[in-house]
Amino acid sequence: MVVMEEKNSIRDAESFFGKHIWMTIILLIILYDAIAHLVYYGLRNVEYLDDNYYIIFLIKFALFALLLMIIVPYVMKIQGKNRGYKEFLKDIRITKIKPLIRIIGLGILTAGVVLACVLVTLLISDQLYTVSFELDIKAILGSTSAIYTSLIPGIWEEVLFRGIIITLLLKKYSEKESILLSALLFGFSHNSNLMNSIYYSDSTLFYHVIGVQFQVIFTFFWGIMFGYLFIKTKSLVPGMILHYLFNTFNGVFILRIEDPISWIWVVGVIYVYLAKGVAMFFNIGIIKVIYTKFPEKTTISTDAMGVEYCPNCGEQSQREDKFCKKCGVIIKNNTGVEN
Secondary structure (H helix, E strand, O other): OOOHHHHHHHOOOOOOHHOOOOHHHHHHHHHHHHHHHHHHHHHHHOHHHHOOHHHHHHHHHHHHHHHHHHHHHHOOOOOOOOOOOOHHHHHHHOOOOOOHHHHHHHHHHHHHHHHHHHHHHHHHHOOOEEEEEOOOOHHHOOOOOOOHHHHHOOOOHHHHHHHHHHHHHHOOOOOHHHHHHHHHHHHHHHHHHHHHHHHHHHHHHHHHHHHHHHHHHHHHHHHHHHHHHHHHHOHHHHHHHHHHHHHHHHHOOEEEEHHHHHHHHHHHHOOOOOOOHHHHHHHHHHHHHHHHHHOOOOOOOOOOOOOOEOOOOOOOOOOOEEEEOHHHHOOOOOOOOEO
16 A cells, blocks of 8 residues: 555656646736737737738747647646656546547537527617627638637637646635636636727726626636536537637627717626526536436546546446446446446
């Protein structure tokens, strides 16, 4: 037993950043926002780059990849000093793509639910005085096409806030607490958009600040949905698909407001609390029903002493158990033989 503990301590030896999770989380968010905003504002004033936005996009994309996929696993070693790159990818659940149909299907389905809720809400808003709704296909075309610019939040925000941050939080907190804390961080981090205030006049600055706070609120709720999807599917892929599809096609829906100052409250409340709030509850319900009615079939795992554990939640199981007592996942088939 002593030998096993020594082996486990060697394998799971934590780095400085792995031990001090809150310092690591705050540092990563600051670095991420610095790349997202400071690099953009610094490069957009370059005359050649101003007309070639895709170059700025490629630079930002490469810097995010450097930070999250190179510095985090190789320098910070948050996955443990003696664990390799494959273990890091497995820990953040970016390589989990099975069952393929369910993983991809959930991403597309949840994105469809959100876009449908937003569309219905905007159609309702279209009936309001001084507010009109239209489709702008150009939003996903041209030099700043959302088809490629949405790859940054779709991929890297999911890697950071779900893959890395939730994984770190799970070292100290329960799944529910980790989802809530990561959602709070996800929402609050959008305050970095206040940097755009330099482009607003004195008369509209206040409403820009209020608009950013609306964004903070709805991204908090979205963070709950993304976190729940991540924990339930044990994969980053559905969240990436949902995030990318929404960011890409949401820009097609345009709400024209003749007097944005007087109507920003009405539109903000409808848009934020109704559309995205309803979509979040719909999606959480859909995910819960799917994984309750059709749990993933998986095999039990054992440690070196032969003790059996559920691979879904880590709960110790008995040899006669067919289902995990904690999460309900099937761990043996009807014959009692491992799947």
